[in-house]
Amino acid sequence: MAAPVTVLSAVRGAGEADLVVALGGPGAGTVVTRRCGDLTELLAAAAAGAGAVAVVSGDLPGLDREAVARLHGSGVRVVALADAVPADRLRALGADVVLDGARLDADAVVAAVQQAAGTPGAPGAGPDAAPEEGAPATALGAAGDADAAEAEASGRVQPGRVVVVWGPVGAPGRTTTALELAHELAGVAAARGRRRSARGRRAGEAGEEPPADPRPVLLVDADTYGSSLAARLGLLDDAPGLAAVARAAGQGTLDLATLARHAPVLARGLRVLTGLTRAARWPEVPASALEVVLERARELAAWTVVDTGAVLEADELLMYDTQAPQRNAATLAALAAADDVVVVGAGDPVGVQRLVRGLEELREAPVPVPRPTAVVVNRVRAAAVGPRPEAAVRAALERYAGVGDLVVVPDDPAGCDGALLAGRSLAEHAPASPARLAFAGLADRLRAPAPV
Ligand SMILES: Nc1ncnc2c1ncn2[C@@H]1O[C@H](COP(=O)(O)OP(=O)(O)O)[C@@H](O)[C@H]1O
Ligand SMILES: [Mg+2]
Known part of the structure; x- marks a missing residue:
C-alpha cells in the first residue's frame, strides 16, 4: 500500500x-x-x-x-x-x-x-483573477477603461508581446530606449498636439491612422534600483502604478480593468505603469506578482515594454534561503517572461566592455532568458571611440560578443536633452533627430523579429 x-x-x-x-x-x-x-x-x-x-x-x-x-x-x-x-x-x-x-x-x-x-510537475499558478473591488484611482486614472473593455470584448485575442529592455550598469540608456521604443510601437509621433493632459494629447491626433492591433502599448517601469519614467514623462504621480497592480496581483484580484485604471493614458495608444517612488520599496514587486501583471498586460496591450534595473545575479547570501525576497527578482521575472529582450550598452570603451560581459551574464542568468532580439549600442560618438565610431563599435561587438547585427544609436545631446527638458519622447519632441531615427529602426526590428 x-x-x-x-x-x-x-x-x-x-x-x-x-x-x-x-x-x-x-x-x-x-x-x-x-x-x-x-x-x-x-x-x-x-x-x-x-x-x-x-x-x-x-x-x-x-x-x-x-x-x-x-x-x-x-x-x-x-x-x-x-x-x-x-x-x-x-x-x-x-x-x-x-x-x-x-x-x-x-x-x-x-x-x-x-x-x-497527484498533480504532476511544478504547480502552475493560474492567472485567473476575480473582479477587484475599490482600488484607488491614480492621478491620471480618469483615462477610463476603454482599452480594458476593448481587450475583454475582443475575446481571446492573441496575447500581446512583452519586450524587456535590459542593459548593464552605467546608465547606458535603458530607460531612454524603453521610452522611445514604446512611443514608436504605439505610433506616437510629433504633430500630435501639445501634452497638457492625457485628454489634450488624445485630442491632437484625430487624423492619425489607427494602429493595426487596436490594443495600446503599455510602458512599464520595473527598475527596482532607480525608477525614472514618471519623472522623465513629467508625471507628478506619486502613486506608483506598478506597486498597486503588484499588490492586487499578490492578492489574486488583478483584472484588466484594474490594470487599466493604474496605467494612465499618456498618448493615444500608449499607457504607462509608473515605478516605485522610493527604491527601498522594492519588496513590493515580488516575482510572483510581476508574472501575473505581465500576463494581464498581454491581454490589455499589443506590446508591453518593460524598463528594468541593471543587476541580474541572485544574491548569493540569500540563494539558499528560498524564502528571502530578492531585489533583482523583478528584473529576472521580467526577463523570464519576455518574448523579446533588447539589450542596451553605452557606446564608449567602458560601456562596450560592460555590454560584452552583460550579454554573457544574460546567458548565465539564474532564470532562462530568451536570446536578445536586438542589441543596441547607445550614444555612439567619435569623441569616445575615435574616428568612424560606428564601424569601431560594430567591429568590437562582432569580435568580442559575436554580435554582427547591432542597432547603433548616435550620441544626440541636443535631441535627448531637449526631450528630457520637455518631458516628452524624441518621437514627439525632435522627430528628425538622429537618435530618434535609430530608435524607429529598432521598433521596425521588433515588428519583424529575427534573433541576433
Ligand atoms: N543617444 C543619446 N544621446 C544623448 N543622450 C542620451 C542618449 N541616450 C540617453 N541619453 C541620456 O543619458 C541619460 C541616461 O539615460 P537613461 O536612459 O536614463 O539611462 P539608464 O536607464 O540606462 O540608466 C539621460 O539623461 C538621457 O537623456
Ligand atoms: Mg533607467
Whole structure:
C-alpha cells in the first residue's frame, strides 16, 4: 500500500478538528502531520519538509500569491477552502485545488488532497483573477477603461508581446530606449498636439491612422534600483502604478480593468505603469506578482515594454534561503517572461566592455532568458571611440560578443536633452533627430523579429 499523503493543516474555525480526524481516518490515504496556527507556522512546516499538501482556509491572514509561491517552492501543493472568500480569488493566488462551498465537507477535502498530491510537475499558478473591488484611482486614472473593455470584448485575442529592455550598469540608456521604443510601437509621433493632459494629447491626433492591433502599448517601469519614467514623462504621480497592480496581483484580484485604471493614458495608444517612488520599496514587486501583471498586460496591450534595473545575479547570501525576497527578482521575472529582450550598452570603451560581459551574464542568468532580439549600442560618438565610431563599435561587438547585427544609436545631446527638458519622447519632441531615427529602426526590428 502506498504511504499516506502527508498534510499540513492551516484551517480556521470549528470544523478543523473534525477535518483532521477525517484526514487521518482508515482508508483516507492521508494523514495530518502538522496543525498550523497561522501562515508563518505553515510556511516553516513546509520549508522543513513536514508535508506534501497544505490545506488552507481561504481567509488565512497573509495568504497571498507570494505565500502560495513559497509553499510551491517547498514542494507543497495547496488545497484552498473557499468557504469565506470567492473561489476565483484563490485560483488566482495559484492554489492547486480550490474547494468551493459554504461548509467544510471532510470527504471532499480528502478527495481534494488526493487530487492535489497527484498533480504532476511544478504547480502552475493560474492567472485567473476575480473582479477587484475599490482600488484607488491614480492621478491620471480618469483615462477610463476603454482599452480594458476593448481587450475583454475582443475575446481571446492573441496575447500581446512583452519586450524587456535590459542593459548593464552605467546608465547606458535603458530607460531612454524603453521610452522611445514604446512611443514608436504605439505610433506616437510629433504633430500630435501639445501634452497638457492625457485628454489634450488624445485630442491632437484625430487624423492619425489607427494602429493595426487596436490594443495600446503599455510602458512599464520595473527598475527596482532607480525608477525614472514618471519623472522623465513629467508625471507628478506619486502613486506608483506598478506597486498597486503588484499588490492586487499578490492578492489574486488583478483584472484588466484594474490594470487599466493604474496605467494612465499618456498618448493615444500608449499607457504607462509608473515605478516605485522610493527604491527601498522594492519588496513590493515580488516575482510572483510581476508574472501575473505581465500576463494581464498581454491581454490589455499589443506590446508591453518593460524598463528594468541593471543587476541580474541572485544574491548569493540569500540563494539558499528560498524564502528571502530578492531585489533583482523583478528584473529576472521580467526577463523570464519576455518574448523579446533588447539589450542596451553605452557606446564608449567602458560601456562596450560592460555590454560584452552583460550579454554573457544574460546567458548565465539564474532564470532562462530568451536570446536578445536586438542589441543596441547607445550614444555612439567619435569623441569616445575615435574616428568612424560606428564601424569601431560594430567591429568590437562582432569580435568580442559575436554580435554582427547591432542597432547603433548616435550620441544626440541636443535631441535627448531637449526631450528630457520637455518631458516628452524624441518621437514627439525632435522627430528628425538622429537618435530618434535609430530608435524607429529598432521598433521596425521588433515588428519583424529575427534573433541576433
Ligand atoms: N543617444 C543619446 N544621446 C544623448 N543622450 C542620451 C542618449 N541616450 C540617453 N541619453 C541620456 O543619458 C541619460 C541616461 O539615460 P537613461 O536612459 O536614463 O539611462 P539608464 O536607464 O540606462 O540608466 C539621460 O539623461 C538621457 O537623456
Ligand atoms: Mg533607467
